[in-house]
Amino acid sequence: MNRYAHITGWGYAVPDQILTNHDLSLIVDTSDEWIVTRTGIRERRIADKKESTASLATDASIRALHHAGVKPAEIQLIIVATSTPEHIFPATACLVQDQIGASKAGAFDLSAACSGFIYALDMATQAIRTGSLDSALVIGSETLSRFVDWADRNTCVLFGDGAGAIVLQASEEPGGVLSSTLHSDGSGGDLLILPAGGSKQPANEFTISQNLHTIQMNGREVFRFATRVLVQATQDAVHKAGLNLSDIHLIIPHQANQRIIDAATRGLSIAPERVFINVERYGNTSTASIPIAVCEAAAQGKLNPEDNVVFVGFGAGLTWGASVIRWSSPFLTRRKIHPARYRLPARLRSFLLRLLRKIEGWIWGNWQ
Numbered sequence: 585m586n587r588y589a590h591i592t593g594w595g596y597a598v599p600d601q602i603l604t605n606h607d608l609s610l611i612v613d614t615s616d617e618w619i620v621t622r623t624g625i626r627e628r629r630i631a632d633k634k635e636s637t638a639s640l641a642t643d644a645s646i647r648a649l650h651h652a653g654v655k656p657a658e659i660q661l662i663i664v665a666t667s668t669p670e671h672i673f674p675a676t677a678c679l680v681q682d683q684i685g686a687s688k689a690g691a692f693d694l695s696a697a698c699s700g701f702i703y704a705l706d707m708a709t710q711a712i713r714t715g716s717l718d719s720a721l722v723i724g725s726e727t728l729s730r731f732v733d734w735a736d737r738n739t740c741v742l743f744g745d746g747a748g749a750i751v752l753q754a755s756e757e758p759g760g761v762l763s764s765t766l767h768s769d770g771s772g773g774d775l776l777i778l779p780a781g782g783s784k785q786p787a788n789e790f791t792i793s794q795n796l797h798t799i800q801m802n803g804r805e806v807f808r809f810a811t812r813v814l815v816q817a818t819q820d821a822v823h824k825a826g827l828n829l830s831d832i833h834l835i836i837p838h839q840a841n842q843r844i845i846d847a848a849t850r851g852l853s854i855a856p857e858r859v860f861i862n863v864e865r866y867g868n869t870s871t872a873s874i875p876i877a878v879c880e881a882a883a884q885g886k887l888n889p890e891d892n893v894v895f896v897g898f899g900a901g902l903t904w905g906a907s908v909i910r911w912s913s914p915f916l917t918r919r920k921i922h923p924a925r926y927r928l929p930a931r932l933r934s935f936l937l938r939l940l941r942k943i944e945g946w947i948w949g950n951w952q
């Protein structure tokens with residue numbers, strides 16, 4: 585019997601704090617006119633001190649679970665695609681697992697820069713299609729503002745913070761994720777890099793003085809690469825799904841730069857109305873950009889059951905990839921739980937587990 589992985593819930597979370605192009609022009613030598621004409625970005629969201637990659641991911645996940653009508657305990661796998669994890673370890677996905685109380689889920693982070701959401705979607709889809717699990721939460725979450733050099737006008741105007749999540753569920757009904765194509769080219773790793781903070785260059789006085797804990801980018805090369813691979817990956821994924829471009833209702837590309845998306849739209853010879861763009865309000869939120877765009881496209885009535893949709897992304901690595909999805913609706917079988925009712929049981933569970941661990945440690949220590 586064939587199994588399919590359907591997207592049955594979606595949610596996003598962005599910080600309230602807005603940083604406009606005008607605000608940026610007070611920090612670096614730039615202007616609203618330059619940023620809008622070169623990137624299409626008008627404003628981006630910036631996390632405050634209380635917000636983090638895990639907290640945004642948790643908020644987005646709760647909304648996605650609520651939308652799907654799925655309880656956290658029904659989720660069997662959590663993947664957080666991120667370039668700005670909370671820590672090197674533990675995985676941000678484990679923090680989300682705890683904060684939503686997904687007591688039966690495995691959890692791990694996936695690092696493929698801005699293509700991470702496409703990679704994570706494919707990993708979870710394969711696990712569902714092979715029968716290894718029935719439901720997964722796939723999240724893209726970032727706090728890039730913490731890794732931006734706020735004195736570098738080449739990069740600081742581009743990025744923003746946010747998170748998006750989807751619930752994937754198994755069904756025998758054909759549809760859901762139809763195909764994916766994933767690619768990489770490590771020879772371009774130096775084009776977009778966060779050089780220090782890993783095992784090669786742990787934090788020290790030199791790395792801090794040289795600003796090596798912030799994003800470094802060769803914008804022109806990344807631009808050239810992006811316009812080429814967005815077209816190729818879209819065509820490959822559509823072909824793999826056994827479809828033609830004319831069968832595709834909507835393309836949701838990684839939101840990095842309006843000009844990159846426009847060039848890809850021309851390269852694919854499709855009408856601009858069939859490509860979803862919201863880069864003007866969020867900037868580049870890396871792994872979160874596609875799931876945030878998915879939520880907004882759905883809210884605007886641009887995603888309807890049976891529509892064929894392409895998600896396509898590119899990013900550091902270099903990495904790129906695309907997926908074709910036949911859109912589904914939530915498989916609602918029961919009344920939805922209010923989002924507020926996800927948090928309290930999760931907090932209580934987490935508190936009791938920590939307490940139990942302390943008691944066990946105390947008993948163990950006294951008996952040795």
Ligand code: ACO
Nearest residue numbers: 614618622697698737738741803804806807840841899900
């Ligand atoms: N304001 C004003 N001037 C600027 C700014 C700014 N914010 N940034 C650069 N400039 C200047 C440059 O210094 C340069 O001046 P010069 O000619 O005197 O040297 C001039 O503008 C033109 O610079 P270019 O780099 O040629 O500008 P370009 O049109 O290529 O746009 C940009 C730059 C927006 C960065 C573009 O190259 C781009 O979007 N590249 C892709 C970046 C991207 O998408 N990265 C994310 C990938 S996904 C991931 O994994 C995170």
